[in-house]
Amino acid sequence: MALCSVGRPLLLNTRNSLGCFFKQKQTFCSKANESQEEEIRKKLQLFPGGSIDLQKQESGIAVMTVNNPARMNAFSGSMMTELEERVCELENWTEGKGLIVRGAAGTFCSGSDLNAVRAISNPQDGMKMCMFMQKTLTRLLRLACYRLPLISVALVEGKALGGGAELTTACDFRLMTSDAVIQFVHKHMGLVPGWGGAARLVRIVGSQNALKLLAGVKKVDPDFGNEIGLADGILKVGEGDTLVNTERWLSQFTKGSAPVIRAVKKVVLSGRELALDEALTTERHAFGTVWGGPANLEALALKTKHK
Ligand SMILES: CCCC(=O)SCCNC(=O)CCNC(=O)[C@H](O)C(C)(C)COP(=O)(O)OP(=O)(O)OC[C@H]1O[C@@H](n2cnc3c(N)ncnc32)[C@H](O)[C@@H]1OP(=O)(O)O
Numbered sequence: 001m002a003l004c005s006v007g008r009p010l011l012l013n014t015r016n017s018l019g020c021f022f023k024q025k026q027t028f029c030s031k032a033n034e035s036q037e038e039e040i041r042k043k044l045q046l047f048p049g050g051s052i053d054l055q056k057q058e059s060g061i062a063v064m065t066v067n068n069p070a071r072m073n074a075f076s077g078s079m080m081t082e083l084e085e086r087v088c089e090l091e092n093w094t095e096g097k098g099l100i101v102r103g104a105a106g107t108f109c110s111g112s113d114l115n116a117v118r119a120i121s122n123p124q125d126g127m128k129m130c131m132f133m134q135k136t137l138t139r140l141l142r143l144a145c146y147r148l149p150l151i152s153v154a155l156v157e158g159k160a161l162g163g164g165a166e167l168t169t170a171c172d173f174r175l176m177t178s179d180a181v182i183q184f185v186h187k188h189m190g191l192v193p194g195w196g197g198a199a200r201l202v203r204i205v206g207s208q209n210a211l212k213l214l215a216g217v218k219k220v221d222p223d224f225g226n227e228i229g230l231a232d233g234i235l236k237v238g239e240g241d242t243l244v245n246t247e248r249w250l251s252q253f254t255k256g257s258a259p260v261i262r263a264v265k266k267v268v269l270s271g272r273e274l275a276l277d278e279a280l281t282t283e284r285h286a287f288g289t290v291w292g293g294p295a296n297l298e299a300l301a302l303k304t305k306h307k
Contacts (some may be wrong), residue, residue: 040128041084047077047116060097061247062090062252065104066167070108073103075163079113080129082226084136090143090150097254097261099143100246101171103164108180111162130194137170137196142269150263151253153232155246156180162189166197169204172265173232173253175246178224181228183219198248203272205229257295263287265293 001124057063064086066073075083090096103109106283120129143150154160154171161162168174176182184201186192192214202210209228212218225231233249235242240260254261263286270282290296 010306016042028128034130037132039229040125040132041122043082043125044080044116044129046279047113047119049076049113050074050079052079052082052086054089054095056089056096061100062093062096062098063100063102063243065102066109066164067104067107068113068218069107070262071113072107072111072159072161073105073164074110075116076113080133080136082170083140083154084132087136087139087143091139093150096143096150097258098247098250099150099152099156099171100151100243100250101140101167101245102243103157103160107158108154108156108160109167110159111164111166111185131197137167141172141200143169148263149254149258151250151261151265153250155235155242155245156182156231157242159183161185162191163193163195163197166193166195166200168193168230169197169200174225174230175233175235175249176231177222177235178222178237179220179240181221182225183217184216187214187217188307198218257293260290260295261291263290284300 032258042262048072050073051067053065053067055063055065055193058245066075066079068074068079069077088103100204120126125238141191143152151158151173152171153173153175155175155178156168156170157180160168160180162183165184174182184193192198198210198214203215205213209230214256217225220228220230222231222234226234235245239245265285267279268285270279274282
């Protein structure tokens with residue numbers, strides 16, 4: 001069995017990918033929760049359409065495409081379960097260094113497929129769907145915290161709405177093309193984010209800005225995104241291939257020693273997610289993994305100067 005194959009005991013996966021330093025409450029570990037997850041997986045598969053495509057390139061950069069252009073790349077139920085499968089593949093991709101998440105046909109993602117939303121509009125099913133997506137997107141964000149030096153970027157072209165906006169926050173970085181818009185439209189749909197997007201947004205832009213974006217349903221264009229720290233860069237439309245430009249941008253973070261990049265991601269994620277004492281312990285351990293390591297010894301031998 002693959003390390004985290006879909007349908008596996010969920011506790012196993014949580015430990016494998018995060019057990020290094022996240023002392024998480026094991027909320028998905030009971031048999032009851034496992035069968036509940038299996039139940040929601042089956043239910044989600046009743047709403048097919050579109051796909052989540054993953055292209056793992058020799059460069060170590062993977063491109064994951066949300067592909068449902070007839071519905072502006074809205075997430076059907078089957079796409080939610082496919083996303084989980086793709087994340088699982090990435091968790092096991094030993095050559096992985098970087099990940100670009102984008103939408104097909106020049107637009108990012110318009111959130112949940114409203115046809116599926118209508119069909120499962122009772123609170124119980126809504127909660128289960130949201131638990132499923134929260135867990136998958138948390139795994140996406142934490143890719144690399146344990147074994148892989150993998151850094152992710154959302155390439156936002158066109159619109160990222162609702163759950164699509166939430167998906168952007170599950171990446172380490174966001175690049176917006178000059179015509180792109182990120183908008184948490186949930187309030188206009190009588191909702192709040194449920195895929196973990198609010199919790200992540202607060203950590204990215206702070207609670208004041210998050211409140212403005214969620215309560216004011218503010219459209220975030222690239223300049224505003226830059227100002228509040230939601231966008232990490234702007235790609236001008238018409239100036240070269242956006243995917244190639246994104247890959248070039250990402251490579252500044254992915255090049256270099258894999259153990260060092262892995263340690264960097266570990267200290268940053270633990271700093272963001274853990275209490276200070278625990279984060280300091282993690283940082284100490286991460287330091288121990290690189291101190292006197294090959295990259296460190298090489299830099300010392302070269303008498304590296306930082307001019
Ligand atoms: C916890 C998660 C919460 C959520 O994500 S709730 C969902 C939030 N998203 C939305 O409400 C998006 C609603 N859609 C829109 O605002 C507009 O369609 C949008 C994305 C601005 C695009 O506008 P336009 O460029 O004018 O294109 P259009 O409206 O003709 O759309 C093209 C086709 O796509 C469809 N579509 C767009 N977003 C969808 C969605 N989320 N679920 C299901 N179908 C969706 C739309 O119905 C239209 O289909 P058709 O051509 O009429 O058959």
